[in-house]
Amino acid sequence: MKVFVSSTFDDLIDYREHVLRALTRCEEVYKGMEFFGSSPRKTLDFCLQQVKASDVVVCLVGHRYGSRPPGSDISFTEHEVNHALELGLPVHAYFIDDEQPIPPRYFDVGPDHAALAAFKQRLAEQVTPAWFTTPPDLAMKIMIDLYGGDYDVREGGQEIQEEAAARHRESAYDSIAEWYDHWYKDHWCNREPFETLRALVSKHSDSTKANPSNIKILDTACGTGNTYVSFKRGGYDIRGCDGSGKMLAKATRNCEGHGIDPSGIVRDPINWTDSEGYEKHFGNAEFDVLLNTANSFCHVPPIAEYMDAALANFRALLKPGGLLIIDTKRCIRAGEIEGVPLYKELRYLAPDWVIRTAREEHCQVPGLDNVRFHTMLHYDVDPAFPVKVPRALIVLTVHGEGLMPQTAVVPYYPLPVEKLGRRMAVAGFATTVYRAMEGPAANWKYDIVVGRKGP
Secondary structure (H helix, E strand, O other): EEEEEOOOOOHHHHHHHEEEEEEHHOOEEEOOOOHOOOOOOHHHHHHHHHOOOOEEEEEOOOOOOOOOOOOOOOOOHHHHHHHHHOOOOEEEEEEOOOOOOOOHHOOOHHHHHHHHHHHHHHHHHHOOOOOEHHHHHHHHHHHHHHHHHHOOOOHHHHHHHHHHHHHOOOOOOOOHHEEEHHOOOOHHHHOHHHHHHHHHHHHHHHHHOOOHOHHHHHHOOOOOHHHHHHHOOOOOOOEEEOOHHHHHHHHHHHHHHHEEEHHHHOOOOOOOHHHHHHHHOOOOOOEEEEEEEEOHHOOOOOOOOHHHHHHHHHHHEEEEEEEEEEEEOOEEEEEOOOOOEEEEEEEEEOOOEOOOOOOOEEOOOOOOOEEEEEEEEEEEEEEEOOHHHHHHEEEEEEEOOOOOEEEEEEEEEEHHHHHHHHHHHOEEEEEEEOOOOOHHHHOOOEEEEEEEEOO
């Protein structure tokens, strides 16, 4: 099927990219201005010829009316849609949600604003439009509309299944690595989780490990490096690795910016289930302590071939008696979804724990105006596995004046500390649970499990 995508360009480029990926993944032919190239024909004539050669037209409407051909009162987009309707081609129209954040420069004013409103009204009188928010939301709506009830993300072939599975691991953070330290700015502004982790290491280590330099640590989710830097400054013998190559690159730059030697950070991304990756860089039973903090471990699916494999890899890296320290966000049972228990993340807003909902935070980013980070959670059942696995999707939209909105979706699997403790026990660890904001974790807002490897 040949799909012609008609829209303005600069304001909707990210949306068009998501539509392109979705269509090509399903082996459809995407026809759009990105691939027009050079032609001796006039631009409008060439566009209309491409419409005629298509099977269906998808019209995306943002907040701009678009450019007009010379001597014409209507835009290229309106010409293309009118031609499709004249030919009797099916036209699917999608209007951006008025609440979706868009930079002011992509809003038409004056005569173009009036022309856009009139175009939308005329279009809505001829077809039934749908409304979209983020680029992934638009791509999914288009695929469902084109395939009807038959479209299912589970029916994309083995290649798509493998691609989907890869997104369930730590590599999902590649898409937000450059924004991460602004989004979680507190990671570099206080002493946590370092102070809590140091206290737990001291509490559970034997007397021969009183000197930090005698304690060899691997941070298996080092992210952009804040915990690695803190332990390095504390005199510990620490290494760092992560599943996101872009987060590792950011960690290296952060170390250099803080005057810390980054040589202990492995530059190759290692997913927690990747035993060969660990064997390439580390020896068996090499470490006294393994860390996996900042609610990182919940990004691995809680099924045997993922979570149990990761725990087995962690155990192999530890010396006899070594410690595995994993934290997880506090969760609450919130009914069921498709017949399986649903857990929702809690957030601590003193003095109470509340279910986390959408929030927007502001941040000053050098070189940009006020940047806003809008975060919301969507709960569903992951379609990538033969068993029902509830998940949460972190939908992060970064926007602000002078900044094209960028949206990333990061999946994770809410992991109550009781379940984490049981999985670690089955993997061969003697476990101790510490509740957030209590005891040794009094200053940390995550529940923690400390597991000790047996002799």
